[in-house]
Amino acid sequence: SQQGEEDPQALSIQEGENATMNCSYKTSINNLQWYRQNSGRGLVHLILIRSNEREKHSGRLRVTLDTSKKSSSLLITASRAADTASYFCATDASNTGKLIFGQGTTLQVKP
Amino acid sequence: EAGVAQSPRYKIIEKRQSVAFWCNPISGHATLYWYQQILGQGPKLLIQFQNNGVVDDSQLPKDRFSAERLKGVDSTLKIQPAKLEDSAVYLCASSLDLTPEQFFGPGTRLTVL
Numbered sequence: 001s002q003q004g005e006e007d008p009q010a011l012s013i014q015e016g017e018n019a020t021m022n023c024s025y026k027t028s029i030n031n032l033q034w035y036r037q038n039s040g041r042g043l044v045h046l047i048l049i050r051s052n053e054r055e056k057h058s059g060r061l062r063v064t065l066d067t068s069k070k071s072s073s074l075l076i077t078a079s080r081a082a083d084t085a086s087y088f089c090a091t092d093a094s095n096t097g098k099l100i101f102g103q104g105t106t107l108q109v110k111p
Numbered sequence: 112e113a114g115v116a117q118s119p120r121y122k123i124i125e126k127r128q129s130v131a132f133w134c135n136p137i138s139g140h141a142t143l144y145w146y147q148q149i150l151g152q153g154p155k156l157l158i159q160f161q162n163n164g165v166v167d168d169s170q171l172p173k174d175r176f177s178a179e180r181l182k183g184v185d186s187t188l189k190i191q192p193a194k195l196e197d198s199a200v201y202l203c204a205s206s207l208d209l210t211p212e213q214f215f216g217p218g219t220r221l222t223v224l
Binding site: 048098104 | 115142144151152153154156166167202204206209210211212213214215216217218
């Protein structure tokens with residue numbers, strides 16, 4: 001079964017706007033990761049946040065984690081057409097590498 | 112650095128036939144994963160290897176799926192016999208030992224008719 005629930009399922013924005021995706025999970029975690037998947041391709045790791053961290057940045061990406069609410073958000077600022085992809089959160093409960101993925105958010109950035 | 116290689120990229124078979132997928136992880140990566148991704152869903156872990164030993168295969172349907180990782184490098188995933196519901200993309204990923212970040216291959220898209 002999938003641990004993560006992502007919201008929204010689909011998001012369509014204009015280039016230059018910000019995109020926010022949310023992920024909720026059910027059990028305690030060691031870390032939470034975000035991955036991107038372009039159509040017909042494999043997944044690419046974007047960013048990892050550990051359970052004792054609240055916020056991390058990487059370029060135009062900002063991730064927050066609220067362990068009390070069991071939720072995380074991914075913010076992509078100043079979006080580009082190339083950001084069009086599906087975005088998945090994945091949780092690792094035991095730091096063994098066993099990831100449980102959410103259903104994903106499909107992002108479309110219109111030029 | 113070469114990425115994770117998978118073959119074939121596409122496979123179409125009829126139900127009850129068998130199929131095998133191959134994965135070559137990034138050089139030096141001790142941990143290898145096989146995932147099943149059904150259309151519209153996130154990947155689901157099938158099996159995790161550490162070198163050539165199985166770490167987790169709790170979600171592998173062992174009556175029809177098998178996987179091996181001989182010599183701790185390449186891996187094959189086999190389905191025998193295939194069912195319609197096995198239609199999915201099969202993703203292979205690898206990581207350095209048990210470090211969190213996983214590197215994914217392009218996947219094999221399986222269609223079972």
